[in-house]
Amino acid sequence: MKCGLEIHVQLETDSKLFCTCHTNYKDAPTNTNICPVCLNQPGAKPYPPNKAALDGAIKIALMLGCEISPEVTYFQRKHYDYPDLSSGYQRTSIPIGDKGELNGVRIYDVHIEEDPGQYKPDLGIVDFNRSGIPLIEIVTEPDMKSPDEARKFLRELIRVLEYSGSARGEGTMRADVNISIEGGKRAEIKNINSIKGAYKALQFEMVRQKNLLKRGIEIKQETRAFLESQMITVPMRLKEQAEDYRYIPDPDLPPMLAEKDRIEAIREKMPEPSHIKTDRFVQEYGINKDNAKVLTSELELADAFEEVVKTIYPEFAALWMRDELKRVIYYNKMNFKESEITPAQIVDLLQLLQNNKITAKAGKRIMEKLPKNHEMPSMIAEKLGLTGVVNEDVVLDAVKKVVNKNPEAVSDYYEGKKNAMNFLIGQVMRITRGKADPGKTHKLLETELKK
Numbered sequence: 361m362k363c364g365l366e367i368h369v370q371l372e373t374d375s376k377l378f379c380t381c382h383t384n385y386k387d388a389p390t391n392t393n394i395c396p397v398c399l400n401q402p403g404a405k406p407y408p409p410n411k412a413a414l415d416g417a418i419k420i421a422l423m424l425g426c427e428i429s430p431e432v433t434y435f436q437r438k439h440y441d442y443p444d445l446s447s448g449y450q451r452t453s454i455p456i457g458d459k460g461e462l463n464g465v466r467i468y469d470v471h472i473e474e475d476p477g478q479y480k481p482d483l484g485i486v487d488f489n490r491s492g493i494p495l496i497e498i499v500t501e502p503d504m505k506s507p508d509e510a511r512k513f514l515r516e517l518i519r520v521l522e523y524s525g526s527a528r529g530e531g532t533m534r535a536d537v538n539i540s541i542e543g544g545k546r547a548e549i550k551n552i553n554s555i556k557g558a559y560k561a562l563q564f565e566m567v568r569q570k571n572l573l574k575r576g577i578e579i580k581q582e583t584r585a586f587l588e589s590q591m592i593t594v595p596m597r598l599k600e601q602a603e604d605y606r607y608i609p610d611p612d613l614p615p616m617l618a619e620k621d622r623i624e625a626i627r628e629k630m631p632e633p634s635h636i637k638t639d640r641f642v643q644e645y646g647i648n649k650d651n652a653k654v655l656t657s658e659l660e661l662a663d664a665f666e667e668v669v670k671t672i673y674p675e676f677a678a679l680w681m682r683d684e685l686k687r688v689i690y691y692n693k694m695n696f697k698e699s700e701i702t703p704a705q706i707v708d709l710l711q712l713l714q715n716n717k718i719t720a721k722a723g724k725r726i727m728e729k730l731p732k733n734h735e736m737p738s739m740i741a742e743k744l745g746l747t748g749v750v751n752e753d754v755v756l757d758a759v760k761k762v763v764n765k766n767p768e769a770v771s772d773y774y775e776g777k778k779n780a781m782n783f784l785i786g787q788v789m790r791i792t793r794g795k796a797d798p799g800k801t802h803k804l805l806e807t808e809l810k811k
């Protein structure tokens with residue numbers, strides 16, 4: 361199969377694309393976040409395009425490795441007839457950037473357009489609150505060969521968009537998917553609102569088309585809708601051609617110029633894209649790719665890692681931040697930023713561990729206390745009585761005591777019963793109140809039992 365994607369995500373701006381209405385309409389009652397412009401009332405003239413939207417789109421296009429069109433960009437009217445669009449056309453820009461690439465998938469072009477309203481057939485209304493919000497549309501070449509590849513690409517793309525700080529996340533995503541299999545025609549699937557949805561829609565469509573071909577039935581070139589509730593696709597209409605939209609330049613809107621200086625200023629300030637950061641982490645810090653991927657999953661987490669490894673050995677930091685830190689914030693249903701954990705706290709904790717001041721078990725417990733708690737781990741360790749890995753003499757005393765008091769477990773051990781050792785280690789831990797290093801305890805017990 362071959363699959364290409366068209367992904368729309370809302371751009372992060374204060375006001376809509378062609379008027380001054382706000383973009384945070386979330387709690388606004390139906391049809392209150394509107395004006396004559398974004399309602400497309402006859403005679404209402406749009407304002408010049410929102411500069412922040414254009415800058416955001418340029419930044420994202422650059423992060424996707426696109427070439428930015430040096431020429432004038434203008435808006436076209438794309439005509440179609442649907443209740444969510446009272447003017448009968450959607451304003452959509454010609455490409456702002458093209459010829460990009462993300463993890464081996466070519467980016468055909470990046471442009472902006474206005475969001476239409478929301479048609480709610482079940483309620484019999486159209487809500488225009490979101491009408492006119494700037495969207496970025498990213499169109500890929502049909503370079504993905506399986507539903508899994510498409511899912512991987514979408515995950516990476518959403519990370520790049522989040523890194524950019526100029527787009528909202530998966531929550532505002534709407535994707536159209538083109539899919540064709542050998543010997544068939546291209547079908548377009550609309551109404552996909554999540555990465556999981558894209559994966560399921562592609563899986564369903566791949567099987568449907570294969571079955572048709574097997575039975576010798578011709579696959580129509582058509583547009584299909586994805587029904588999220590049932591995870592299936594159903595026919596919507598025969599696919600329209602570009603000419604059906606009757607594109608014409610919008611005479612109400614002045615063309616936009618992306619001057620060289622402006623592009624360079626954006627390039628200088630843009631964050632390093634996530635996929636490039638992942639590769640750099642592998643190169644620069646010698647950590648493996650899986651760890652690097654997890655650590656770059658969020659810009660703030662990646663920044664924290666780079667801060668931590670100024671003091672801590674990278675592999676050690678990567679291990680703890682990937683396993684324990686991620687576990688804790690995931691358990692608390694937060695992202696790293698929301699957890700308010702600072703690099704200084706992480707460094708403090710890892711130093712306690714590196715210097716054998718606390719056991720790994722104590723380290724895990726302290727990590728659990730860190731979200732939204734601005735105390736330093738060394739303070740927490742002291743408060744909870746976790747400091748001090750007990751020195752070897754004390755452990756050895758405990759080992760001797762345990763061996764003397766538990767003849768049954770000892771004979772089990774000699775008979776080769778595996779859990780006998782675990783029981784004995786547990787007893788030592790109890791006496792030392794969990795402060796003995798488990799690895800060392802194991803060794804001391806073995807030596808003692810060999811006597």
Ligand SMILES: [Zn+2]
Pocket residue numbers: 376379380381393394395396397398399492
């Ligand atoms: Zn408006």
